Each structure stands twice: as structure tokens, then as C-alpha cells.
Amino acid sequence: MGVAGCGKSSLAALVAQTQGLSLIEGDDFHSADSRAKMSQGIALTDADREGWLSRLGEELRQHADGAVLSCSALKRQYRERLRAAAPGLRFVFLEIDREQAQQRVTARAPQHFFSTRLVDSQFATLESPLGEERVLRLDATAPLARLQAEVDAWLKQGETA
Ligand SMILES: Nc1ncnc2c1ncn2[C@@H]1O[C@H](COP(=O)(O)OP(=O)(O)O)[C@@H](O)[C@H]1O
Ligand SMILES: O=C(O)[C@H](O)[C@@H](O)[C@H](O)[C@H](O)COP(=O)(O)O
Incomplete structure (x- = not known):
């Protein structure tokens, strides 16, 4: 998250591969209207996210033996x-600052539907998960291989907040 x-x-994608788990790519479950909104730089509302979260919940239920969801x-x-x-669901929180997020979203913009104008609204909407159960916070700017190793270790050792 x-x-x-x-x-x-x-x-x-990396974690799913190394853990041998199914990957559920959250972006694939947005409605066409939501994708159109985001590409036009219009932030989603709770109502827009309602059906999306239902579909993702259904996906999780269908993968009762485990899956990795990007959402x-x-x-x-x-x-x-x-x-x-999915009772017991764990969250990996990839923490990043606004400037870095903006840079990345801008760099990928030619190949991605998500508007570069929406980064501020993502930060305005974000409620930190720190303090919630089964949350691992990671520095999103670390190399991907290191992040993947940290997730693997966390999954192996059981819960660490
Ligand atoms: N740990 C990382 N270090 C450097 N670049 C990264 C890292 N993770 C992702 N990226 C790059 O940042 C951009 C956004 O990554 P992406 O996985 O699409 O993020 P999200 O799914 O959260 O929007 C992509 O261009 C990706 O290659
Ligand atoms: O809740 C939301 O506003 C959306 O889910 C939004 O966050 C978007 O779907 C992705 O962030 C864009 O695609 P990426 O997952 O690739 O950033």
C-alpha cells in the first residue's frame, strides 16, 4: 500500500514471484470510469472506490491460500x-515523500494512465497505517531487491509492527 x-x-510482483503466490494487481480492478477520471487528473472519491474495494475483497476471498495484492x-x-x-491480512506500507512520488509518477507518465496532477491528492487522502496491526513500514526509496528481502524476512518471522 x-x-x-x-x-x-x-x-x-517481486514478492509474489519469490513467495510463489498469486498476484492481484489492484489497478486492474478499477472501473473504466475511475481509470478515465484518474487519467484526466480527477481524484477518486470514496464512492468511486466502493466497488473497487468490493472487487478486491472478492479476489482476496478467492485466494484463501494467500496472495499478494497491490492496492x-x-x-x-x-x-x-x-x-x-481476509482476516490476518498484512500490509506493507511503502513510505515515500511527495517530491520523490511526483518524480516517479512524472517519469512513468508516458506509459501509465495515472495523471501527474493527482500526486498531491494522494498525500491529502493518505492516512498512515502505522500503529495498526500487521503493518511493515519500508523506505520506498531503498533498492527493490532489498525491499523484497525485508518483506520475505517479515513474512518468515511472523508479525512485527
Ligand atoms: N524501490 C524502487 N527504487 C527505484 N525505483 C522504483 C522503486 N520501486 C518502484 N520504482 C519505480 O517507480 C515507478 C513507480 O513504481 P510503481 O511500482 O508503478 O508504483 P505504484 O504501483 O505504487 O504506483 C516505476 O517507474 C518503478 O520502476
Ligand atoms: O485510490 C486511488 O486513488 C487509486 O487507487 C490510485 O492510488 C491509483 O489506482 C493508483 O495509485 C495509480 O496506479 P498505481 O497503483 O500504479 O499508482
């Missing part, structure tokens, strides 16, 4: 929705 550009999709999960209420679908 984390704001656009923090590295969710990149890290989730912004910016607000606590969104995370609670996902936890309700």
Missing part, C-alpha cells in the same frame, strides 16, 4: 474493508 508511485506494483489502500476504512475479506 501507499501513494501512487511508491512502488506497490513493482514490489508486489493504494490510502484510508484506514479501505484497509478495514480488505481485512474483513
Whole structure:
């Protein structure tokens, strides 16, 4: 989880591969309207995210043996929705500052639907998950291989907040 550009999709793919788990790419479950909004620089609302979170919860339920989900999960209420679908769900919080996120989103813009104008709204919406159960905070600017190793170690050792 984390704001656009923090590295969710990149890290989730690596972790799924090394753990031998299915990958659920959250972006693939947005409605066409939501994708159009985001590409036009219009931030999603709770109502826009409602159906998306339901679909992601359904995906989690269908992968009861485990899966890796990349999902912004910016607000606590969104995370609670996902936890309700998958009790014991763990969250890796990729923390990044606004400047770095903006740089990454701008660099990938030619190949990605997400508007560079939405980074500020991602930070305005973000409610930090620190203090919630089963959350690992990582520095999103560390090399991907190191992040993946940290997640693997965390999964192996059990819960560490
Ligand atoms: N740990 C990292 N170090 C450097 N660049 C990264 C890292 N993680 C992701 N990136 C790059 O940042 C951009 C955004 O990553 P992405 O995985 O699409 O983030 P998100 O899914 O959170 O929006 C991509 O160009 C990706 O290659
Ligand atoms: O909740 C939201 O506002 C959206 O989920 C938003 O965060 C978006 O889907 C991604 O962040 C863009 O795509 P990336 O996941 O690649 O950033």
C-alpha cells in the first residue's frame, strides 16, 4: 500500500514471484470510469472506490491460500474493508515523500494512465497505517531487491509492527 508511485506494483510482483503466490494487481480492478477520471487528473472519491474495494475483497476471498495484492489502500476504512475479506491480512506500507512520488509518477507518465496532477491528492487522502496491526513500514526509496528481502524476512518471522 501507499501513494501512487511508491512502488506497490513493482514490489508486489517481486514478492509474489519469490513467495510463489498469486498476484492481484489492484489497478486492474478499477472501473473504466475511475481509470478515465484518474487519467484526466480527477481524484477518486470514496464512492468511486466502493466497488473497487468490493472487487478486491472478492479476489482476496478467492485466494484463501494467500496472495499478494497491490492496492493504494490510502484510508484506514479501505484497509478495514480488505481485512474483513481476509482476516490476518498484512500490509506493507511503502513510505515515500511527495517530491520523490511526483518524480516517479512524472517519469512513468508516458506509459501509465495515472495523471501527474493527482500526486498531491494522494498525500491529502493518505492516512498512515502505522500503529495498526500487521503493518511493515519500508523506505520506498531503498533498492527493490532489498525491499523484497525485508518483506520475505517479515513474512518468515511472523508479525512485527
Ligand atoms: N524501490 C524502487 N527504487 C527505484 N525505483 C522504483 C522503486 N520501486 C518502484 N520504482 C519505480 O517507480 C515507478 C513507480 O513504481 P510503481 O511500482 O508503478 O508504483 P505504484 O504501483 O505504487 O504506483 C516505476 O517507474 C518503478 O520502476
Ligand atoms: O485510490 C486511488 O486513488 C487509486 O487507487 C490510485 O492510488 C491509483 O489506482 C493508483 O495509485 C495509480 O496506479 P498505481 O497503483 O500504479 O499508482
